[in-house]
Structure formats: C-alpha cells, structure tokens
Amino acid sequence: MGGLIGLDWGASTLRAYKFDExxxxxxxxxxxWGIRRLPEGGFAAALAGITEGWPTTLARLACGMVGSRGGWREIPYVDLPADATKVVNGITRVxxxxxxxxxFVPGLRDPSGPDLMRGEETQLIGAIPLHTDIAGNSTWILPxxxxxxxxVRDGSVTGFHTFMTGELFALLSEHSILAQGETAPHDxxxxxxxxxxxxxxxxxGALSRLFSARALMLEGRLPPAATADYLSGLLIGEEFRAALxxxxxxxxxxxxxxxxxxxxxRYRHAAALFEIDLAPPLRDAAAHGLWKLAEEAGLLRTTVEAPRPC
Amino acid sequence: MGGLIGLDWGASTLRAYKFDExxxxxxxxxxxWGIRRLPEGGFAAALAGITEGWPTTLARLACGMVGSRGGWREIPYVDLPADATKVVNGITRVxxxxxxxxxFVPGLRDPSGPDLMRGEETQLIGAIPLHTDIAGNSTWILPxxxxxxxxVRDGSVTGFHTFMTGELFALLSEHSILAQGETAPHDxxxxxxxxxxxxxxxxxGALSRLFSARALMLEGRLPPAATADYLSGLLIGEEFRAALxxxxxxxxxxxxxxxxxxxxxRYRHAAALFEIDLAPPLRDAAAHGLWKLAEEAGLLRTTVEAPRPC
Structure with a gap:
C-alpha cells in the first residue's frame, strides 16, 4: 500500500489532496474551513468532513496555519537556513x-527578522526541485x-521577508475611508x-500616498469603482519598491x-512596471511539497492506526 | 449683539463652542455624533441637540468633515496657497x-498631491496668530x-501631506492578525x-516591518498586551521617517x-527618537480658528433668522 492525504490548511482555506502510491x-x-472559520465541531470535524470517503489507512500530512498558535497544535518552527531534510526532521506526529x-509540517523562522512562515515552506520545497535551473540562486515571491x-541558495531557504500586502488591502478596501462598496471588473x-x-x-514610500486614492476619487480623477484597483496597485507596488x-x-x-x-x-503586471520580467507562477506547489516531505519522512511506509470505535 | 456658536464636526466627534461677544x-x-455616527434624526437632530438652550440668535460656523462628500453639504475646497482671508472667502452659507x-468653512486642497484637508485649516488659522514667532517659516504636525x-510661510498654508496613521492603527490593532484583544497601560x-x-x-520603510510585531510576540520577545504600543510606535515612527x-x-x-x-x-516621544525637539501642543486651536474666521467674515454682526415654527 501507499498513497497520502496532504492537507494545505491556512487561515481562510483548507485544501486536501489524495495522492496515489x-x-x-x-x-x-x-x-x-480555514483555521479562522472552522465548521461546527472544529478541527476534527473539518478533517473528517474534507477526507470523507477516503481510505483511513492513508497517512495524513498537514502544512500551514493549522500548526500555529491558534491552530490545532502549535508546532515549533525550524530555524534558517533550512532545506527539505531539515524540515522533514521537524515534522511532528500528533x-x-x-x-x-x-x-504536521513545521514552519520556518528567520532569526534575522525575526520573521515567520507556515505553509510557504512546503510550497518552496515542492517548487525548488521543479526548477533546478534557477534553484542555485533564486528569489521566490509568494503573494x-x-x-x-x-x-534560496543551493536548495536551502536562506532568508525571507513578510509583507502584509493582502491583509492591508482587505482592511483598507473594506473598512477604511478608501472603501467604496462598489466593485468593477479589474481596471x-x-x-x-x-x-x-x-x-x-x-x-x-507609498504608505504616505494612501490618502491620494481618496483625493483623486473626490476630484473625479479616479472612478469610485476603480479605487480598489488603484489601492491594490499602490500596495503591490509598495511591496516591490520596499523589497528592491x-x-x-x-x-x-x-x-x-x-x-x-x-x-x-497582478504581480507580473506590477513587476513589468519595475522592468522586471516574471514568468507565470508555479501551481500546486503545496501539493508537490507535501508529497516530497511525506516521501522523505517515510510516511508512505507507515502503518496507520484505524480510528477507535466511538 | 455678538457672540458665536462654533462647531468642530469631524468623522467621529462633534464639538460645540459658545463664544461671548x-x-x-x-x-x-x-x-x-461625528458624521459617521449621527443620532436619530441625522445632522439636524445633532445640531439641535448639541446647541440646546443656547441663543438661536447667534451665528453658527462649522468646520470639518460635515462639509465633505458624505457630510451635511459638500462645500468646495480652496486651493493652496491659502491664508485666513482666502478661507473666509470660501465660507458658504447654507x-x-x-x-x-x-x-460652513471650506477645506483646503493641495493640487500637488493631490491632497485634501477639512477641519485642520481652521486649527491652523487659529494657531498661526498665536505663534507669530515661528509662522514665517514653520511646519505644523496635526496628529x-x-x-x-x-x-506655513508668512501666514499662508503652502503645502500639506496626509498620513493615514491613526486609521491604519485602528484597523491593524483591532482587525488584523496583529490584534491582541488585550489592553494595558501605555508601554x-x-x-x-x-x-x-x-x-x-x-x-x-516600516510597512515591510509590520509582521515583525507578530513574530516578536510569538517568540515571547514582545508581551501580547504591548503589541498595540509597538504597532503605534511603528506607525508613528513611519510617519516621521517618511515625512523626513x-x-x-x-x-x-x-x-x-x-x-x-x-x-x-506620543508624537513628542517619537520625535525625540529622531532627535527632534517638539514643544507641547497647542490646544483649542479649532475654537480659536472658528472665532477668527467668523470675525473676519463679519458673521458676528449678521442678523440671524429665528427658526420657523413647525
């Protein structure tokens, strides 16, 4: 037997992959069912629900915020530099x-920030082997x-930095004076x-330009329905400006x-305005990473306990 | 007879001053009763409520967001450079x-931003004559x-810039992943x-450091109850960094x-860390400004209509 159930369990979404051997x-x-909006019955009910009908004999490996404080269990972070083997050694069986x-896959900690990630380490581990051409010296953007x-240097994550771009966009476009309540196709x-x-x-920096969105809108130089796209550009542009x-x-x-x-x-469009050419994104990186980690951890060979009868 | 009712009517608060002659x-x-949280009956009820018992023969002058789009009436902005006389000429009788x-006192518009203010122009007009020693060439911070x-140059506002510091602090400390729900005395x-x-x-810039508040907190290097003060420092510090x-x-x-x-x-404390010595703030600047504008506009001499019987 073989195969795996992989779980990419973030703050707002739970994704489950069933792999064959x-x-x-x-x-x-x-x-x-992200960890901030679980169904009735909490984590256990979400896990049972999303794996319903799948063999209970398969090993299950989860990455993401499910392993954070506020998640199901708090799993210690692994310090940088970290390659797949180091992450495998931090996998915790609960x-x-x-x-x-x-x-649970552990998150990574960059002591120089300090900075933290949970979930992205699995995406990186899934993506790096697919890009051996660039993995010797590369920078990965995970919007x-x-x-x-x-x-990433020679297959190891050597440093990272977090920008709260998506969360700031949600807060400002929904709850601030810049919120318009109107939506439109991407402008x-x-x-x-x-x-x-x-x-x-x-x-x-662009934090000092936020209010310009309101000024431009009030002057009729920015359609109200386009304010969200302007704000999105301002914040993603600021991410590039600050990163560079x-x-x-x-x-x-x-x-x-x-x-x-x-x-x-959107990130490719923004990058182009900074004269940076970005290739289309890798997809299913988390799934690739979950499989690779499970394989290296020997989880595909473990005997899995059947659930106790209630 | 003379005297005046002055209204400083912002987004969250309504202040009323009764002046003698x-x-x-x-x-x-x-x-x-800011314009975002009016009592039942709206603007008219708020005005009647806060001036209850005061003579109906007094002229009434209002500054702030009450004159914005989304306020009681939208009053056109006055373009920079602007001194008290130019603002007086923009006062609109409704x-x-x-x-x-x-x-209504008009707001100011800085075409070079573009940037806008409503209410602060009245505070500046109230404050400048009290500081003739510095008003020849000065920069005013209105947190x-x-x-x-x-x-300000020679009594005229020549340029200004808005930072959404307070709104960002409220959004991030109450609704983001940095929200702790705990409060403590100022740390x-x-x-x-x-x-x-x-x-x-x-x-x-500090926008790229926001997430460090969470990392420091999770590592036990920042008490959860102190996260809000750290965040306040980060945002006010960013205002100084960007302004400089x-x-x-x-x-x-x-x-x-x-x-x-x-x-x-807080701004004085932050300024000190940038090696800037800031004097204690001026108070009641809006009240001073309302009186000065009303005086220059000749409102203290107008005959005021009695309300029509219902």
Whole structure:
C-alpha cells in the first residue's frame, strides 16, 4: 500500500489532496474551513468532513496555519537556513482524540527578522526541485494575505521577508475611508497608476500616498469603482519598491512566482512596471511539497492506526 | 449683539463652542455624533441637540468633515496657497430646512498631491496668530486619524501631506492578525522599540516591518498586551521617517504640534527618537480658528433668522 492525504490548511482555506502510491493527485478538495472559520465541531470535524470517503489507512500530512498558535497544535518552527531534510526532521506526529495520527509540517523562522512562515515552506520545497535551473540562486515571491519574498541558495531557504500586502488591502478596501462598496471588473489602468505611484514615491514610500486614492476619487480623477484597483496597485507596488530598496532580490538571482493565478497576474503586471520580467507562477506547489516531505519522512511506509470505535 | 456658536464636526466627534461677544469660550460641549455616527434624526437632530438652550440668535460656523462628500453639504475646497482671508472667502452659507442658516468653512486642497484637508485649516488659522514667532517659516504636525504635515510661510498654508496613521492603527490593532484583544497601560518601552524599528527601516520603510510585531510576540520577545504600543510606535515612527525622507519639514522650519494632548505626547516621544525637539501642543486651536474666521467674515454682526415654527 501507499498513497497520502496532504492537507494545505491556512487561515481562510483548507485544501486536501489524495495522492496515489506514485504521487499522482487523484482528487483535490477545497473548503472555506480555514483555521479562522472552522465548521461546527472544529478541527476534527473539518478533517473528517474534507477526507470523507477516503481510505483511513492513508497517512495524513498537514502544512500551514493549522500548526500555529491558534491552530490545532502549535508546532515549533525550524530555524534558517533550512532545506527539505531539515524540515522533514521537524515534522511532528500528533495523536488525535480519536486515536488516529496527523503529521504536521513545521514552519520556518528567520532569526534575522525575526520573521515567520507556515505553509510557504512546503510550497518552496515542492517548487525548488521543479526548477533546478534557477534553484542555485533564486528569489521566490509568494503573494497572499502575508506575501513572502524568500531567498534560496543551493536548495536551502536562506532568508525571507513578510509583507502584509493582502491583509492591508482587505482592511483598507473594506473598512477604511478608501472603501467604496462598489466593485468593477479589474481596471488595469488604475492598477498600473497605483503601482507607478508607489514606484515613484522614493524613500518616503507609498504608505504616505494612501490618502491620494481618496483625493483623486473626490476630484473625479479616479472612478469610485476603480479605487480598489488603484489601492491594490499602490500596495503591490509598495511591496516591490520596499523589497528592491531592502535588497531582498539578491544580485544575479532569478525571481520566480508561486501562487494563485489571478493574484500572480497582478504581480507580473506590477513587476513589468519595475522592468522586471516574471514568468507565470508555479501551481500546486503545496501539493508537490507535501508529497516530497511525506516521501522523505517515510510516511508512505507507515502503518496507520484505524480510528477507535466511538 | 455678538457672540458665536462654533462647531468642530469631524468623522467621529462633534464639538460645540459658545463664544461671548469678546471671543471668550463660555461653554464647550462634545458628543460622539461625528458624521459617521449621527443620532436619530441625522445632522439636524445633532445640531439641535448639541446647541440646546443656547441663543438661536447667534451665528453658527462649522468646520470639518460635515462639509465633505458624505457630510451635511459638500462645500468646495480652496486651493493652496491659502491664508485666513482666502478661507473666509470660501465660507458658504447654507439655508437649512427649518429656515435657519449654518455657515460652513471650506477645506483646503493641495493640487500637488493631490491632497485634501477639512477641519485642520481652521486649527491652523487659529494657531498661526498665536505663534507669530515661528509662522514665517514653520511646519505644523496635526496628529489624528488622518495626520497632516502642513507647511506655513508668512501666514499662508503652502503645502500639506496626509498620513493615514491613526486609521491604519485602528484597523491593524483591532482587525488584523496583529490584534491582541488585550489592553494595558501605555508601554513606553514597546512604543519606543516600534519607533526605532521604523526609523531604522531605511528606504524599505516600516510597512515591510509590520509582521515583525507578530513574530516578536510569538517568540515571547514582545508581551501580547504591548503589541498595540509597538504597532503605534511603528506607525508613528513611519510617519516621521517618511515625512523626513520626503522633505516635508522645510530646512530651517520650526516644527509645532496641534492636537489632543495624549496623542501629541506620543508624537513628542517619537520625535525625540529622531532627535527632534517638539514643544507641547497647542490646544483649542479649532475654537480659536472658528472665532477668527467668523470675525473676519463679519458673521458676528449678521442678523440671524429665528427658526420657523413647525
């Protein structure tokens, strides 16, 4: 027997992958059961629900915020530099109340920040072997609620930095004086104006330009429905401006995106305005990483306990 | 007869001043009836409520967000450069539904931003004559939800810049992953750490350091109850860093604070960490400004209509 159930369990979404014994994904499921919005019955109910009908004999490996404080169990971080082997050594087996086991991938800690990640380490471990051409010296951008810029050298994560871009966008576009309540199809021009304003903000930075979105809107120079796209451009542009000012992209390093296609398209557009050419993103990186980690950890060979009868 | 009712009507608070015919404040009232949280009956009920028992023969002059889009009436902005006379010329008399009149102070517009203010122009007009020693070349900091840094030359406002510091602090400390739900007495040390982190963030800026608050807290290096003070320091420090990087304080200009004492104390502490010595803030600047504008506009001599009987 073989195979694996891999879980990518973040703050807002829970994704489950069923792998066959060769590592091929047989089925993917997604629920809005992130650790901040669990169903009734909590973590156990979410796990049972999303794996319903899948063999209980398969090992289960979870990455992401499920292993954070506020998650199901708090799993210690692994310090940088970290390669796949070091992450494998940090995998923690937790005995659940029903007698079955769940394995947790540890997050990474960059002591120089300090900075932390949970989940992105698995995406990186999944992506690096697919890009041996650049993995010798590369910078990986993982856009999201808490975007990461990670440096990889010879297969090891050597440093990373978090930008709260996605969370700031959600807060400002929904709850601030910049919120418009109107939505519109993606307005590329307003997005590009925001990116350019951030790029051209110099050392003062785009935080000092946020209010300009309101001024432009009140003057009729920015349609209310386009304010969100302008703001998105301003914040993603600021991420690039600050990352470049902070030398997060090492000289000579290739930049590579990992993440959700529509969001990565915005990052590619922003990068182009900084004269950086970004290739389309890698997809399913978390699934690749979960399989690779489970394989190296020997989880595919473990005997899995059947749940105790209630 | 003379005297005046002055209204400082912002997004969250409504303040009313009753002046005697010499400009002395006889009574001050404050209600949480900002334009975003009006009582039942809206603007008219708020005005009637806060001026209850005061003579209906007094002229009434209002400044602040009450004159913005989303306020009671939208009053056009006056473009920079602007002195008291130019603001007086922009005062708009509005006939209310009950037949009485309310005068509105216009806001200011800096075309070079673009940037906008409503209410702070009245505080500046109140403060400048009290500081003729520095008003020849000065920079005024008005901390708040939307902090302003304003340049004044020879009694005229020549430029200003808005930082959304207070609004960002409220959003992040209450609704983001940095929210702790715990409050504690002001922790000066954590505040100073935040200011220093922003000061030392260089051209990358402190927006890229926000997540460090969570990392420090999870590592036990920042008490959860002190996270809000660290965040406050980081954001106020970023305001100073960006303002100095953007040359908002003109060379040779004296810096002066206007605003609420506790918040201004934080700005003085932050300024000290940037080796800037800030004097204690001016108070009641809005009241001084309302009186001065009403006087120059000749409102103290107008005949005021009695309300129509219902």
């Amino acid at each position: 060769t590592g091929r994904i047989e089925e993917t499921r997604s629920r809005s 005995q659940l109340d029903n007698g079955t086991a769940l394995h 999201g609620t808490h975007s990461k810029w990670a440096s 590329q021009e307003s997005f590009a104006r925001g990116v350019s304003a951030a790029r051209d903000s110099g050392a003062a 000012a902070g030398h997060l992209a090492a000289p000579g390093a290739t930049l590579q995106l990992i993440g959700e296609p529509a969001l990565c398209e | 010499t400009g002395r404040i006889e009574e001050t009232r404050s209600r949480s 006939q209310l539904d009950n037949g009485t009149a309310l005068h 708040g939800t939307h902090s302003k840094w304003a340049s 000066q040390e954590s505040f100073a750490r935040g200011v220093s982190a922003a000061r030392d963030s260089g051209a990358a 990087a953007g040359h908002l304080a003109a060379p040779g200009a004296t810096l002066q604070l206007i605003g609420e004492p506790a918040l201004c104390e």
